[in-house]
Amino acid sequence: MSLSVQWWTMFTMLLSGIGMGIVFDGYRVISDELRISRWWIPVFDLLYWIAATIAVFQVLSASNEGEVRAYIFLGLLLGIGCYYWLFSKIVVLLVHGIIRAIRAIIQFVxxxxxxxxxxxxxxxxxxxxxxxxxxxAFTMFLIKVMIQLFRPLWLLVKWMLSPLIRPIGRWIASWGQPLLQRWRIRERYAAAKQQTIKLWHRIRDRKKDKVD
Incomplete structure (x- = not known):
């Protein structure tokens, strides 16, 4: 492996270490802001390290075809150290600012x-x-006004038709009286009423006997 490839691999591992630090700080700030339960923290930590390992391996494969050397770990450690020494506070503040901005936008929307x-x-x-x-209310008012307006007319029509209505009523009464007598409606109604009362008394007496 040439010296240029080794330096390029060292540089990519340095950038990978910085990227791991940025992602870890961002994940930590977001988990604090979202107030994730402590029971889930180990699970997310494990997922983070799995994702970081896969990403570093992909970068390593692209830089030196996946050859693992000691300087690779040195580059990662240097990248992580440089990040936490120079950029960690800035990234944390930036992530907090982004979260506040997103919240402000959501509240505004x-x-x-x-x-x-x-x-x-x-x-x-x-x-x-x-x-x-x-x-x-207006409709009810109009109905009341119309009733008041048509009431005198109705009384007048009723008065004018009363000579005709009275004979018709007497004829209906005289025609209906024999029909009532023929069908014995009143007697049947009284008998049905008496039967219902007797049935009700029987049911009530049975309930009393059962209670006693």
């Missing part, structure tokens, strides 16, 4: 949604309810 959609819908609902109540 929610407020705009409430202002331009929810509140107009609420206002429209209240306005529709008010209009409906007004129309209902």
């Amino acid at each position: 929610i407020r705009m949604f409430v202002v331009f959609i929810i509140r107009p819908l609420q206002l429209l609902y209240k306005l529709t309810k008010l209009i409906f109540a007004f129309l209902l």
Whole structure:
């Protein structure tokens, strides 16, 4: 392996170490912001190291065809050390700032949604309810006015038709009386009523006997 390839591999491992530090700090800040339970921290740590190992192996395969040498681990350690010495605080502050910015954007979108959609819908609902109540009250008022207007006319028509209505009523009464007598509706109704009362008394007496 040529010296240029070794230096290139050393440089890529240095960058890989820095990248591992950035991802680890970002993951740590996000887990703190999301308040992930401590029971899940070991699981996410394991997933992080698995992902970091795969990524480093891919970089190593691209730089020197996957040959593992001592300087590779040295490059990783130097990259991680340089990151935590120079960039860790900046990255942590940057991730916190990004999270705050995302939260502010989400809150702004929610407020705009409430202002331009929810509140107009609420206002429209209240306005529709008010209009409906007004129309209902106005309709009832019109009905009352119409009743008051047509009542004298109805009384006049009733008075004018009373000479015709009274004979018709007497004829219906005289025609219906024999029919009632023929079918014995009153007697049958009284008998059915008596049977129902007797049945009710029997049921009540049986319930009393069972209780006693």
